Amino acid sequence: LRHACPRHMADSGKLRLPNNPVVNVLLRGSLSESFKAPDLGQLYAPISRATTSASYVDPLRPLDGSRQLSSRVGGNPALKPEQGKVKYAGVVFEIPAIKGLSLTADYFDTQVRNQITTLSAGYLLTAEGRTKFPNAIVRDNSTQNPGPISYVDLVSNNLGLQLYRGWDFGARYTLRNTTVGSFTFNA
Numbered sequence: 001l002r003h004a005c006p007r008h009m010a011d012s013g014k015l016r017l018p019n020n021p022v023v024n025v026l027l028r029g030s031l032s033e034s035f036k037a038p039d040l041g042q043l044y045a046p047i048s049r050a051t052t053s054a055s056y057v058d059p060l061r062p063l064d065g066s067r068q069l070s071s072r073v074g075g076n077p078a079l080k081p082e083q084g085k086v087k088y089a090g091v092v093f094e095i096p097a098i099k100g101l102s103l104t105a106d107y108f109d110t111q112v113r114n115q116i117t118t119l120s121a122g123y124l125l126t127a128e129g130r131t132k133f134p135n136a137i138v139r140d141n142s143t144q145n146p147g148p149i150s151y152v153d154l155v156s157n158n159l160g161l162q163l164y165r166g167w168d169f170g171a172r173y174t175l176r177n178t179t180v181g182s183f184t185f186n187a
Contacts (some may be wrong), residue, residue, distance in 0.1 A: 023093055034086065037081045053068075
């Protein structure tokens, strides 16, 4: 840690701290929360029918062959806002013996709850999609079970938690006032 005393005060009244001859350390960090309301289109777009742009094979009726599927699209007035929490901490090291060099390490942890997402028809037809979202594929079971797909529900929903966690490392070296200019190298 650095310290200051009156003999380190410059004439202009600014505080000058003595440099550590081995390493200078800067700590930084933040905690924050975020909020994103659904877009008006995500809430109130009229419900309508569309056709998927890609063709799919129904895994429960593979003999039907590949075809485009009817889908239900539009707004969902029951959407909740996305909410996030961000934690960030970092450290910067400067080594006075190597003028112009700094090393950084930063940790980040971002969590987004109630993420608004529209799942694809391709995902909803997979075994995982059929298990997790059993009501998203609507079938006409009046003559056969399982009947052909009537439509796939592709309306936006709040689908849980998204996490971003990790570390960033960096190095920066600056050459100042060389005969051809100043240069900064980042990695």
